Amino acid sequence: MDWEEFRARGRAAADWAADYHLTLRDRPVRAQTRPGEILRRLPASAPETAEPVDDILADLDQVIMPGMTHWQHPRFFAYFPANAAPVSVLAESYVSAIAAQCMLWQTSPAATELETRVCDWMRQAVGLPAGFAGVIQDSASTATLCAVLAMRERALGWAGNREGLSGQPTLRVYASAEVHSSIDRAIWIAGIGEANLVRIPSGGPDRAMDLSALSQAIEKDRAAGLMPAGIVACVGGTSAGATDDIDAVMDVAEAEGLYVHVDAAWAGAAMICPEFQTLWQGVGRADSVVLNPHKWLGAQFDCTTHFLKDPETLVRTLAIQPEYLKTHGADGIINYSEWSVPLGRRFRALKLWFLLRAHGLEGLRQMIRNHVSWSEALARRLNETEGFEIVTAPMLSLFTFRYAPKGAADLDTLNQRLVNTINDDGRIYLTQTRIDGALVIRFQAGAFGATAEDVDAAYDVIIEIAATFKPD
């Protein structure tokens, strides 16, 4: 394809995108295919000769699309949202066309300076104090890895990178069992070892870390000659929105000199609403904070904002400056590749800039407030419905419930069957989780295109399908 052909194809792609989004409600949310079905329809080897683009596009519609789960569907209530607002999709088209590598200031000055600016817009919007500096990472998982590496190197006086971990003191990192699996991965990759990720018991309505257990664990580790390095706290845990008391965590961390990373990958988006900022009271005292504009806010994946109180610690951990990467004489400029693991970097700031300008913070706040109030209303309705119980109350727009009709014996099996039947039906999409051992159903409202009617539809589908179940 040459650029002249691209001109017409690009216009057709924009039409396709708009049609796709405007007809999403007619499609089953979760793909209704069986494992291997798509694979079998794909040739085993790449073609030796060029194929017509029309054939490729026909296969997109006929082979690929039936096997897609529609994350932008207005009735996607599973996992977390991965919203792509139309304006951010548009921005990504420009990013694809420009296709720049934004690793150093000089490899794209505008990309670097826009990244600095939009990160600071976000910092202000979520109420982080001046002095925090932001960087856009590809994912919260990467931001957490960066934070764990920084806490490791700070604790070891930067000896880990230099000498390796053998011969170093044994590092200890503390977190509750509610944190995301990306924390375990970061601990493995950083060479700290799962055995040194100390699980602090959590409880109460917020499923928050028990702070006296945290202090005791640190004290016990010091007495045993181990080296506490940091704490990973969560605001809006993945399973049911568990939220640590950040101020109280910081009291312990500051007394012990520990590095604190706050994972607010999903819930952090809601902090653009001042009334929700109490959920992470004290966050301005943390060292590192991550939130994903690519989840709820609508910046097309991938777009993670990672805020650091002292970026120097991270840069000292990650910067490598071979001769060909040195930007001679330009001191005081930012090379964002020194803030992240990969060298190459996409121009992610552009979509966040488009998004924040096209919707305004107030437009995005309204969306989040709607989702939260619709979700609370649904939880109330389910709670008032015979046979249903709310297991964890709404944390923002996320709650869990289960179907427990009188006389039902095996509730785990019953609820798994209910989720499966709902997802096979296709009108809505939900997922399950375990709360204190019990299998429960998760609900979150967060799709960019969702309306109050879509959330009402969720109620109708749940009740209708549950009514077809005979208690056994």
Ligand SMILES: *Cc1c(COP(=O)(O)O)cnc(C)c1O
């Ligand atoms: C989604 C999520 C993550 C992982 O985010 P990625 O950007 O996919 O790596 C981590 N922590 C929490 C709390 C999340 O909700």
